[in-house]
Amino acid sequence: MQDGTTTGTQEKPRQAVVIGAGIAGLLATRVLAEYYEQVLVVERDALPVAPQPRAGTPQSHHLHRVLPRGKMILERLFPGFLDGLLEHGAFSLEHTKSLLIAKDGRTALSAPNATGKDASCSRALLEWEIRQRVQALAGVRFLSHQDVIGLVASSDRKRIAGICVREHGQLAERTTIAADLIVDASGRSSKLTHWLQELGFHLPEDEQVHSAIGYSTRYYQFPADAHHEWSNALKPFSQSDGVAFSLLEDHTCAVIIGNIGGHYPPTDAAAFEQRLTVAIGSYLPSLLQDAQPLDDPRGYRIPVCVRHHFEQMEDWPNGLLVMGDAFCNFDPIYGQGMSVAAIEAETLARCLHEQQSYPQPGFERHVLQRMQEAIAPAWWLSSVSDLNAPGVTYTGSSPLRGVRLIQLYLDLYLKYGPVHDRELIQKGMQGQTHMLKNFLMNGLLISPREVINARVLATLLAVEEASAERQLLAELLQGYPQRFEAILDEIIPDFSRSFEGLQAFAQEEEVSVSQ
Numbered sequence: 001m002q003d004g005t006t007t008g009t010q011e012k013p014r015q016a017v018v019i020g021a022g023i024a025g026l027l028a029t030r031v032l033a034e035y036y037e038q039v040l041v042v043e044r045d046a047l048p049v050a051p052q053p054r055a056g057t058p059q060s061h062h063l064h065r066v067l068p069r070g071k072m073i074l075e076r077l078f079p080g081f082l083d084g085l086l087e088h089g090a091f092s093l094e095h096t097k098s099l100l101i102a103k104d105g106r107t108a109l110s111a112p113n114a115t116g117k118d119a120s121c122s123r124a125l126l127e128w129e130i131r132q133r134v135q136a137l138a139g140v141r142f143l144s145h146q147d148v149i150g151l152v153a154s155s156d157r158k159r160i161a162g163i164c165v166r167e168h169g170q171l172a173e174r175t176t177i178a179a180d181l182i183v184d185a186s187g188r189s190s191k192l193t194h195w196l197q198e199l200g201f202h203l204p205e206d207e208q209v210h211s212a213i214g215y216s217t218r219y220y221q222f223p224a225d226a227h228h229e230w231s232n233a234l235k236p237f238s239q240s241d242g243v244a245f246s247l248l249e250d251h252t253c254a255v256i257i258g259n260i261g262g263h264y265p266p267t268d269a270a271a272f273e274q275r276l277t278v279a280i281g282s283y284l285p286s287l288l289q290d291a292q293p294l295d296d297p298r299g300y301r302i303p304v305c306v307r308h309h310f311e312q313m314e315d316w317p318n319g320l321l322v323m324g325d326a327f328c329n330f331d332p333i334y335g336q337g338m339s340v341a342a343i344e345a346e347t348l349a350r351c352l353h354e355q356q357s358y359p360q361p362g363f364e365r366h367v368l369q370r371m372q373e374a375i376a377p378a379w380w381l382s383s384v385s386d387l388n389a390p391g392v393t394y395t396g397s398s399p400l401r402g403v404r405l406i407q408l409y410l411d412l413y414l415k416y417g418p419v420h421d422r423e424l425i426q427k428g429m430q431g432q433t434h435m436l437k438n439f440l441m442n443g444l445l446i447s448p449r450e451v452i453n454a455r456v457l458a459t460l461l462a463v464e465e466a467s468a469e470r471q472l473l474a475e476l477l478q479g480y481p482q483r484f485e486a487i488l489d490e491i492i493p494d495f496s497r498s499f500e501g502l503q504a505f506a507q508e509e510e511v512s513v514s515q
């Protein structure tokens with residue numbers, strides 16, 4: 001959208017180009033199709049006609065879950081989306097239960113999933129379902145098997161006016177494609193920083209969490225009539241392996257062993273099964289009853305998670321945006337990436353709508369600033385959690401503060417919150433329980449400050465057996481002279497604008513979320 005040139009009565013700008021047909025690219029396309037005459041999606045892969053993993057998204061072999069906020073946005077962008085997934089074979093989560101296994105691998109909390117409709121499926125099916133719907137939109141075209149290899153800038157570098165492409169795998173011929181707006185959604189492997197530097201831009205320092213994450217995933221097949229006590233199970237990693245189990249389409253399930261700090265789980269089948277037994281042995285007979293392995297475990301390693309700060313560039317060029325993993329990528333164990341991409345798409349829609357009504361200069365940089373506000377809670381939650389693991393380090397212009405204190409608080413919350421919850425449930429206050437709030441916070445539906453505050457801390461410490469934690473907390477707080485709430489104001493970023501879109505949206509509709 002050209003700065004200050006488009007009003008509600010003017011015609012749509014002609015062409016937007018989206019680089020990458022992953023989740024972020026598809027969601028951006030869905031939004032842009034309402035504002036541009038044509039949207040061209042340029043993708044490196046030849047896109048499969050059926051739901052299949054593909055080379056350009058190597059992570060798609062691994063389990064991908066969508067957080068509650070992401071589900072709400074998908075349903076809004078594509079009405080009937082959940083029904084579509086179920087029609088195409090996704091596992092129905094209605095009347096099923098989830099299992100949260102404690103870090104010791106023995107104790108667990110079993111809870112029913114939400115009463116409403118919900119589904120679980122592979123990343124390949126999820127992406128395919130979105131792609132089918134985007135391909136059907138008026139004005140949208142896909143140019144596949146093409147590598148974007150650079151940006152074309154105006155002579156004064158104030159505008160990005162096009163992209164340079166060549167056929168995937170060919171080194172010779174290249175062509176340029178002109179566009180009014182280009183959105184880079186090419187994922188973790190994005191070359192955007194390189195392209196901008198080539199054009200002479202100076203980049204602000206990014207933030208990096210050197211987590212050295214390792215995944216190992218194995219698929220299993222169940223008989224068609226298998227009975228399942230739980231549809232999902234999760235054991236968070238601590239000093240030991242984390243495990244995630246999820247039932248998927250076609251009577252299959254995926255099991256991940258995940259770890260951090262360079263403790264990579266094995267991809268050898270026998271070693272994988274052994275590590276699984278150590279991690280969640282007592283639950284395996286129920287989870288994998290009658291299941292047969294479909295393949296050998298496959299690994300994935302992520303040395304570092306990166307949050308770029310393009311929004312800080314005062315000379316950010318017009319005609320260019322960036323979304324999804326190319327802007328900020330997370331430790332996947334928290335399942336945030338696709339939902340954050342959905343929040344960014346919704347942010348883009350809001351900005352385009354405002355720009356149409358009240359055109360302002362510097363539109364693209366403004367969009368990046370708004371997206372960055374939306375990214376903030378997810379980045380903070382996953383970084384704080386990762387940084388508590390030995391060997392994980394952070395680099396960036398403003399170090400994360402109070403990591404140990406926040407982790408102790410969250411440990412307290414999970415340990416003593418359920419003690420209060422029994423009382424709250426007896427009083428009919430299910431909507432106020434600690435476990436629900438924890439779920440909503442990690443689902444990016446409420447601000448971390450609704451869970452982490454002085455009032456809640458007081459109730460947690462009121463539990464009699466909390467004396468050891470009280471002592472530890474007192475020791476940690478010695479480093480801070482202020483009151484607890486003031487300390488939190490200092491160490492937790494200001495998320496006051498991060499949930500703006502959600503409030504407006506929540507008034508419009510209600511979509512069920514699974515717990």
Ligand SMILES: Cc1cc2nc3c(=O)[nH]c(=O)nc-3n(C[C@H](O)[C@H](O)[C@H](O)COP(=O)(O)OP(=O)(O)OC[C@H]3O[C@@H](n4cnc5c(N)ncnc54)[C@H](O)[C@@H]3O)c2cc1C
Nearest residue numbers: 020022023024044056059064065148187324325332337338
């Ligand atoms: C192991 C693992 C597990 C994960 N699990 C979860 C999860 O449970 N939940 C969750 O929400 N997120 C998860 N994620 C993150 C998730 O995959 C991404 O955040 C999400 O898919 C959004 O990514 P994206 O669309 O920005 O990029 P991608 O999905 O990576 O898509 C980028 C697209 O751009 C194309 N492309 C790249 N370069 C070019 C180029 N030069 N020219 C043309 N095309 C190009 C690629 O082929 C690809 O199609 C996981 C990630 C990993 C690594």
